[in-house]
Amino acid sequence: MFTKVYLDILTVYKNFIHWNISKTIISLASFFFGILVALPFILLAALIGYLSPIDWRSIIGALYMWNSVDVFILWEIFKNIIYFAFIIFLAVFWVLAFFLGNSYKYPLISKLYLSYIDGEKRIFLKGNNYFSIKKLWKYTGILWWVSLYLLIPFLIFILLIIALVFIFGWLDSISLMMQHSIVNIFSIFTFLFFIISAVLFFYIIYRTQFAFFSFIDEKYYDTHKKAKYYVKDSISITKSFKVFGQYILLLISMIVIMAPFFYIEANISGTKDELQLLVSAKTDETFQKTMTEDNKYEVSILEKKYINYNDDDLKYELTKYNAFTTVWGILYFLFLGNVETMLFVSFYRRMLIADKIVMEEETEDDDEEVL
Numbered sequence: 001m002f003t004k005v006y007l008d009i010l011t012v013y014k015n016f017i018h019w020n021i022s023k024t025i026i027s028l029a030s031f032f033f034g035i036l037v038a039l040p041f042i043l044l045a046a047l048i049g050y051l052s053p054i055d056w057r058s059i060i061g062a063l064y065m066w067n068s069v070d071v072f073i074l075w076e077i078f079k080n081i082i083y084f085a086f087i088i089f090l091a092v093f094w095v096l097a098f099f100l101g102n103s104y105k106y107p108l109i110s111k112l113y114l115s116y117i118d119g120e121k122r123i124f125l126k127g128n129n130y131f132s133i134k135k136l137w138k139y140t141g142i143l144w145w146v147s148l149y150l151l152i153p154f155l156i157f158i159l160l161i162i163a164l165v166f167i168f169g170w171l172d173s174i175s176l177m178m179q180h181s182i183v184n185i186f187s188i189f190t191f192l193f194f195i196i197s198a199v200l201f202f203y204i205i206y207r208t209q210f211a212f213f214s215f216i217d218e219k220y221y222d223t224h225k226k227a228k229y230y231v232k233d234s235i236s237i238t239k240s241f242k243v244f245g246q247y248i249l250l251l252i253s254m255i256v257i258m259a260p261f262f263y264i265e266a267n268i269s270g271t272k273d274e275l276q277l278l279v280s281a282k283t284d285e286t287f288q289k290t291m292t293e294d295n296k297y298e299v300s301i302l303e304k305k306y307i308n309y310n311d312d313d314l315k316y317e318l319t320k321y322n323a324f325t326t327v328w329g330i331l332y333f334l335f336l337g338n339v340e341t342m343l344f345v346s347f348y349r350r351m352l353i354a355d356k357i358v359m360e361e362e363t364e365d366d367d368e369e370v371l
Helices: 002-014 016-051 056-065 069-079 081-102 105-117 133-167 170-180 185-208 227-237 241-283 285-290 293-305 311-335 339-352 354-370
Strands: none
Touching: 002 016, 002 105, 002 241, 002 339, 016 081, 016 105, 016 311, 081 133, 105 339, 133 185, 133 227, 185 227, 185 241, 241 285, 241 293, 241 311, 241 339, 339 354
């Protein structure tokens, strides 16, 4: 299993130039889809905001200067509650719509990886479904069904907590219990239920995630079925606990391999954030006025850490780490971006539908013998 999957991952690097050009096109196409799908909500929210009597300039000014911001904004919301409600409602749909369109790159990159496994190189702008409204609509349907399944752990957790509250004599008894000791029978059961729900959530992700591969796998699936068919098929092909164990092993191996790169990224990002906070605290008067107690405490720690750096040195280090962040982002995109998806695609092809592939090959052999 490991040999098959990691050899498939190596094919990505054998097609390095084609892979990166395709990734760039897919990223741009998905971002375009995200903007396109979210645009109606953005325009409608902007129109309502423009026609509303809300004093946006004063709100923005209060946010920037942080002068009586809480009272002023609360008063504006109270005066224009209907307009704010509509704008927030549209903003939520705006974010969800953009996520939907932009996440379309997941099946697109999976389709590219399936072609690599099949020994093909797809033409960049032909037959890749970059701008297929039908595929995006079906992908939306699959997301909808998967989301419904993923609600199950949340509902179970809520019902268990409600039952627990009733068992322990409602909120007053629980409040007294928590005041006496944070670690008590109620908190232990709550934590246990949370762990069970989290494990169930992960397991449902595993059981449903391969629906996104089968609906673009034209070689072994009828890609004209309804969205629910692919979700049910994913649940069907992942029912073996032995295969689930292999999936866990592959995930662990990928995490171990990627851990050094995550460490490098975290180190660069963490150092940049520290320098940004320290430079802002020393040079930005507006930020100095709005610093919280947590900010002040963190700055005092950082001043000791960077005691040998003056203001110019700190600005230079911040510029350097900004450059490091940019360079790392480019290198990560070129060499590691979306490579983990190939692990799932390969697992789907090599392990989950292996029987389907064998049956297909046997049928082809029988047809050749007849001929």
